[in-house]
Amino acid sequence: MFISPLKSPAPAHIAQDGRRDEEGVPLIELRQVVKKYQGAAGVVLALRGVDLRVKVGEFVAIVGKSGSGKSTLVNMITGIDRPTAGEIWVGGTAVHTLGEGQGAAWRGRHVAIVFQSFQLLPTLSVLQNVMLPMDFADRYPVREQRDRAMHLLEQVEIAEHAHKLPSAVSGGQQQRVAIARALANDPPLLVADEPTGNLDSSTARSVFRVFEDLVDQGKTIVMVTHDKDLAQRVERAVTLADGEIVDDRA
Amino acid sequence: MIRARWYKVLNDLWGNKTRTILIVLSIAVGLFAVGMIVSSQAILSTELAKSYATINPSSGTLRTNEPFDDDFVQSVRRMPEVQDAEGRRSFGVRFRVRSEGAGDQAEEWRNLQVFAVPDYANMRINKIRPVSGAWPPPEHELLIERAALQLIRAQVGDVVLIETPGRQVREMRISGLVHDLSQLPAPIDGTPYGYIAFDTLEWIGEPRGYNELHFVARDGADKDEAQRVVNLVKDKAEKSGLTIPMSMTAEPGQVPLNDVLQAILLLLGVLGVLSLLLSAFLIVNTISALLAQQVRQVGVMKAIGARTRQIMGMYLVMVLIYGVVALLLAVPLGTLGARALSRYMASLFNFDLTAFHVPPQAIVLQVVIGLAVPVLASLVPILSGLRVTAAQAMNTLGLNNGQFGKGFIDRL
Numbered sequence: 209m210f211i212s213p214l215k216s217p218a219p220a221h222i223a224q225d226g227r228r229d230e231e232g233v234p235l236i237e238l239r240q241v242v243k244k245y246q247g248a249a250g251v252v253l254a255l256r257g258v259d260l261r262v263k264v265g266e267f268v269a270i271v272g273k274s275g276s277g278k279s280t281l282v283n284m285i286t287g288i289d290r291p292t293a294g295e296i297w298v299g300g301t302a303v304h305t306l307g308e309g310q311g312a313a314w315r316g317r318h319v320a321i322v323f324q325s326f327q328l329l330p331t332l333s334v335l336q337n338v339m340l341p342m343d344f345a346d347r348y349p350v351r352e353q354r355d356r357a358m359h360l361l362e363q364v365e366i367a368e369h370a371h372k373l374p375s376a377v378s379g380g381q382q383q384r385v386a387i388a389r390a391l392a393n394d395p396p397l398l399v400a401d402e403p404t405g406n407l408d409s410s411t412a413r414s415v416f417r418v419f420e421d422l423v424d425q426g427k428t429i430v431m432v433t434h435d436k437d438l439a440q441r442v443e444r445a446v447t448l449a450d451g452e453i454v455d456d457r458a
Numbered sequence: 459m460i461r462a463r464w465y466k467v468l469n470d471l472w473g474n475k476t477r478t479i480l481i482v483l484s485i486a487v488g489l490f491a492v493g494m495i496v497s498s499q500a501i502l503s504t505e506l507a508k509s510y511a512t513i514n515p516s517s518g519t520l521r522t523n524e525p526f527d528d529d530f531v532q533s534v535r536r537m538p539e540v541q542d543a544e545g546r547r548s549f550g551v552r553f554r555v556r557s558e559g560a561g562d563q564a565e566e567w568r569n570l571q572v573f574a575v576p577d578y579a580n581m582r583i584n585k586i587r588p589v590s591g592a593w594p595p596p597e598h599e600l601l602i603e604r605a606a607l608q609l610i611r612a613q614v615g616d617v618v619l620i621e622t623p624g625r626q627v628r629e630m631r632i633s634g635l636v637h638d639l640s641q642l643p644a645p646i647d648g649t650p651y652g653y654i655a656f657d658t659l660e661w662i663g664e665p666r667g668y669n670e671l672h673f674v675a676r677d678g679a680d681k682d683e684a685q686r687v688v689n690l691v692k693d694k695a696e697k698s699g700l701t702i703p704m705s706m707t708a709e710p711g712q713v714p715l716n717d718v719l720q721a722i723l724l725l726l727g728v729l730g731v732l733s734l735l736l737s738a739f740l741i742v743n744t745i746s747a748l749l750a751q752q753v754r755q756v757g758v759m760k761a762i763g764a765r766t767r768q769i770m771g772m773y774l775v776m777v778l779i780y781g782v783v784a785l786l787l788a789v790p791l792g793t794l795g796a797r798a799l800s801r802y803m804a805s806l807f808n809f810d811l812t813a814f815h816v817p818p819q820a821i822v823l824q825v826v827i828g829l830a831v832p833v834l835a836s837l838v839p840i841l842s843g844l845r846v847t848a849a850q851a852m853n854t855l856g857l858n859n860g861q862f863g864k865g866f867i868d869r870l
Contacts, residue, residue: 288761289849308847309765316763327758331469332462339462344763350459389762 234297235397235428236262236285241294241304243280243451254280256451257294262430264396267423269439270432272448278432281448282399285430286319287311299396316345320390320427324402326382328374334385335361335370341392348393360388364418380411387418398422400431404438416441463768467776470748478780481744481832484737485784486791489828491730493792497820498799499723501811503716505800509809510713513585513639516672517679517710518688523701525667528576530698534673537694539687541676544583545668547574547659552621553652555612556629567621570610571649572600573638574664576656583672584640586653590614591634595655599633605643605808606650607635624663630654642715643808671695681709715807722803734827738835745777745836749843756844757851766844773844777836778829785828789821796820 243255254277262268270278283289284296287303288311296303299318306314315321328337338357342348348356361367364384369377374385383403390398400419404412416438419429431442439445447455460468471478526545534543552567575581578594588594588601591614595601600618602610612618612632620628636653644650659666675687688707695702708714749756759769793816804811 283849286761289847308760309767312760312763312765312848315761321761323758323761327754327761329466329755329758331473332466336462336465340466340759341762343462344759344765344768350461353462354459393763 234261235264235266235299236260236430237295237297238281238284239295239297241281241284241291241296243277243284243289244292254451255284255291258448258451258453260446260453260456262428264428265423265426266444267419267429267442268431269442269445270430270448271434271436271439271445276448277451278448279401280451282401282430282432285397286321286399287315288321313345316341317347317393318395318397320387320393320395320398322383322386322390322398322400322403324405326374326379326386326406328382328385328389330374333371333373334366334377337374337385338389338392341389345393357388357392360391361385364388378411380407380414383407383411383415384418387415391422396426396428398427398429400429402432402434404433404435412438463764463772464775467772467779471776471779477744477748481737481741481780482783482787484740485734485780485828485832486787488730488734488737488831489784489788489824490792490795491733492727492827493788493820493824494795494799495723495727495730496823497792497796497816498803499720499727500817500820501796501800501814502719502723502803502807505804505811505813506713506716506719506807506809508812509639510715513587514583514674515640515708515713516583517675517684517708518673518691519706519708520671520688520692520695520702521704522669522671522695523703524699525665525669526671526695526698526700527667530695530700531668531671533698534671534691534694537687537690539676539679539683539690541674542582543671543673543691544581545576546670546672547656547664547668548572548670549623549664551623551652551662553610553618555610556617556619568610569649570620570652572620572652572654574654574656574659576668578653578655583674584638586640587637589635589637591632593634593636595653595658596633597655597657598628598630598661599654599658600630601634601636601653602632603638603641603644603651603653603808604635605645606652609644609648609650620662622663626663628662637808637810639809643806645806646718675710679710681707681712684708684710715809719803719807726799734831738831741777741780741832741835742839745773746839746843749773749839753843753846753851756846757848760848760851770840770844773836773840774833777832777840781828781832784832785825788828789824792820792824 238258238260241255241258245252245254258281270281272278280289284291285298287306291304294304301314329340332340335357338360339353342353342356358367358370361370364387366381366384366388369381374382404415407415412435419431423429433439444458446453528545531543531545534540549572551570551572553570554565554567575586578586589604592599592601614632614634617629617631620630622628638651641651656666671691673691675684679687685707688705692702692705756769796816797814800811800814
């Protein structure tokens with residue numbers, strides 16, 4: 209059903225040192241990651257020395273109760289937030305060292321993010337939402353961005369709604385648009401925070417199939433989910449509790 | 459092909475038309491006022507100076523209690539410091555417009571300042587220009603300064619009763635209008651001016667002699683030199699037995715009315731700038747509200763790869779569009795306003811506009827202000843709004859993680 213946006217074969221991701229990724233070479237590596245927040249009630253320890261390795265092409269579910277640190281963990285991986293201590297390496301990049309601007313530029317090219325509540329910009333059409341990351345990353349010529357966005361929308365079977373505003377399409381369709389937007393710059397890693405949390409079970413299954421297709425095409429996916437059924441369908445589930453990994457099963 | 463980010467800017471502008479129109483109008487009002495005032499200032503200053511130069515204004519004027527004759531005028535004219543001199547007579551009378559059948563109850567007596575010039579055809583200083591009707595003033599008839607016509611509430615052709623200082627009453631017909639730029643405009647001064655032939659003086663009981671000496675200092679005289687010449691002439695007059703109750707010095711090249719004109723324009727300019735400041739406050743408020751409303755969108759843009767400067771560029775372009783649209787409204791309206799204001803002020807100050815050229819610097823000033831004020835006004839809210847990180851903006855960690863609100867800009 210889902211074809212790679214770039215119509216490329218299974219990926220041959222290259223690490224920063226030029227070495228070709230092989231079995232066992234992690235795309236993501238977290239070393240003793242600690243995150244503390246200064247809240248109104250005092251210091252909150254959201255992550256307590258997390259170690260995690262995710263290989264290229266893996267489909268990993270991060271599960272755990274509310275407040276267990278799942279979202280904090282994916283914010284660390286995407287560089288949206290910085291750790292209090294520890295190291296985060298993604299595709300050979302020391303994400304923990306990136307400043308906000310560097311982090312945004314890196315994220316734009318290397319990480320796709322899918323949010324629970326879609327987070328499409330309400331005043332842009334579906335097509336323009338998908339074009340936006342390409343514009344920011346300046347990875348494709350402006351004249352190609354529209355064609356590529358349209359192509360991505362075709363891949364997620366939503367092209368007929370390209371010129372509608374997000375509010376004019378259903379939640380499932382908005383999530384498909386969000387996935388198309390995430391893939392706009394063809395990043396090797398897709399991080400999804402509760403991507404099916406706002407969808408009914410049928411639509412959630414449909415969106416999950418899109419993710420499975422992406423993994424088949426070589427993308428690495430890290431997905432935060434509450435849905436135990438979905439978590440069981442992925443090849444690896446990492447369980448967090450109180451900021452620590454308490455289970456990691458393949 | 460437009461980049462996606464500009465679609466967002468345009469859609470945000472178009473999506474909230476009321477907000478856009480309000481901001482554009484508020485900027486446009488300030489720009490209109492500034493453009494109108496700056497253009498009017500330039501036009502009126504130039505035109506007033508041009509008009510004033512055509513009358514060859516005196517650099518000094520002496521008023522005497524005793525009459526003097528042409529011999530004294532000639533002697534002043536021969537002074538090396540003096541370029542030219544002329545004598546006139548001026549005096550105050552009371553007048554009222556004769557009203558058929560109304561008897562003496564018709565109107566109260568009012569003051570009129572009357573001037574008598576020996577040779578209207580060959581005036582060289584403080585020249586009076588005919589406007590309509592008879593010229594020069596026929597014997598026993600009266601010409602009225604054009605700006606004074608509304609003040610005396612009479613028309614050309616009407617007859618007025620003149621009560622001389624000797625309490626004689628004479629009937630004089632208003633036979634024409636003149637323009638005398640050397641006098642303060644009657645509506646400002648409150649006294650109307652009339653002009654009679656020199657031969658009419660004795661008929662209304664005035665001596666046939668001058669009591670005003672107008673003279674022009676040599677070319678190149680500055681204010682101090684003009685004052686020095688006035689003092690020399692004054693000494694000479696006093697040595698000739700004349701009493702000088704009043705003397706006036708005019709700064710060469712300076713139009714006396716210009717100060718009043720500039721003061722009025724300055725006042726209007728201040729109002730324009732205040733209006734512009736108000737629009738700047740509205741921009742600060744609106745952009746702050748807009749960014750507060752779009753904080754999650756900012757976070758999403760940062761999350762999908764937008765750098766802060768790219769997002770800042772979007773909001774600055776939005777603000778620049780406000781400015782450009784406001785300019786498109788304000789520049790032509792400001793030009794029309796300047797035309798109307800210049801005409802009104804010229805009429806109030808009793809001079810004619812010979813040309814109406816909006817100075818390019820007025821347009822440039824409007825463009826600079828129109829673009830700079832919105833951008834500068836929006837910088838603080840934009841910088842403050844964009845300081846929020848992607849994580850904070852998207853509230854994924856709770857909006858306040860203990861950092862926001864501690865910075866200087868947050869506390870503004």
